[in-house]
Amino acid sequence: xxxxxxxxxLLVVRRRFGxxxxxxxxxxxxxxxxxxxxxxxxxxxxxLQTLLGFEILYRTPVAYLYSQLxxxxxxxxxxxxxxxxxxxETEEGGSNA
Numbered sequence: 777x778x779x780x781x782x783x784x785x786l787l788v789v790r791r792r793f794g795x796x797x798x799x800x801x802x803x804x805x806x807x808x809x810x811x812x813x814x815x816x817x818x819x820x821x822x823x824l825q826t827l828l829g830f831e832i833l834y835r836t837p838v839a840y841l842y843s844q845l846x847x848x849x850x851x852x853x854x855x856x857x858x859x860x861x862x863x864x865e866t867e868e869g870g871s872n873a
Contacts, residue, residue, distance in 0.1 A: 781818035783844045789834045790816070804829045 790800060797809035797816070804826055806812060814820040822830070831838050839846040 779819070782821050782842070783818055784816070784842050786816045786830065786841055789836055789841065793834060800833065803833055 790797070797812040801807070801809045801812045804812070811820075815822050815826070827838050827841075830836075830841055834841070
């Protein structure tokens with residue numbers, strides 16, 4: 777079964793900064809530019825240290841670098857949050873025990 781692609785803005789931002797994959801790989805401590813390519817293509821999700829490295833290097837919040845994932849997660853959490861803070865709307869007529 778294929779892993780779903782993780783959409784991101786890494787390629788666009790890297791090009792805006794005029795950096796090559798090889799340069800980014802070197803700066804973030806990767807041995808190979810291919811690793812950066814797999815992350816940019818959405819075939820691999822980076823670890824937290826790499827995510828923060830991208831944020832620092834590109835001077836761009838991770839929320840923008842992964843804006844689709846951020847938006848989906850935000851919407852999901854806001855819905856759950858609303859259900860917790862307004863339980864009477866989801867449990868009409870139920871007790872607030």
